[in-house]
Amino acid sequence: MTPIGVERMGDQADTLGDRDVLRLENLDTDLLPPEAALRTTERAVRDDDANSYLPFLGHDRLRAAATALVERNGHLDVGHYDWRRQCFISxxxxxxxxxxxxxxxxxxxxxxxxxxxxxxxxxxxxxxxxxxxxxx
Structure with missing residues (x-):
């Protein structure tokens, strides 16, 4: 892959060795998340429903809702898209x-x-x- 400008800038920032320079292209920092986020994440990891693979194409209700939103925002007839065949969640x-x-x-x-x-x-x-x- 051809290197991209943001990678070159990130590499240049790394050479500064300055902890106050944050690489924001991926928000790759040494700053810890807020304590509340850490506690919520820990609880989620212990909850089997929160840390297992989702259905490959996404939850049916979400796929149907996403399709309905696209139809509504695009001023299309209801049922224009078949969420079962034409929608996946990534x-x-x-x-x-x-x-x-x-x-x-x-x-x-x-x-x-x-x-x-x-x-x-x-x-x-x-x-x-x-x-x-x-x-x-």
């Missing part, structure tokens, strides 16, 4: 984008991206074996 937006790119693209396919764009999208396109093409 760990985050970029995870969902990568899953989609890996499922749809073949090596050498071209993907149109705006310029400028988030560099993480460029690397995800490349990871899927595709070629990013930019438009302004």
């Amino acid at each position: 760990a985050g937006g970029l995870s969902g984008i990568l899953n989609t790119l890996l499922a749809l693209l073949e090596p050498g396919d071209e993907v149109v991206l705006t310029s400028p764009t988030y560099v993480g999208l460029i690397n995800r396109v490349r990871l899927a074996g595709a070629v990013p093409r930019f438009v302004r």
Whole structure:
């Protein structure tokens, strides 16, 4: 993968050796979370329902609700999308984008991206074996 600007800036920040310089691209710090967050996390780890794998596609109620929200916000008819076949819940937006790119693209396919764009999208396109093409 081609290094990206944010990595170069992070590496440069690391060379300063200054504890007051925080790497915010991943919020990778030595600062402890608030005590309440630590207690809540500890309780959740001990709760089997909170630390087991979720259904692969996401909880049915969440998938149905997400689909209904997209239909409502997009002024689409109710039932336009079938949440059972056309909706999955991912760990985050970029995870969902990568899953989609890996499922749809073949090596050498071209993907149109705006310029400028988030560099993480460029690397995800490349990871899927595709070629990013930019438009302004």
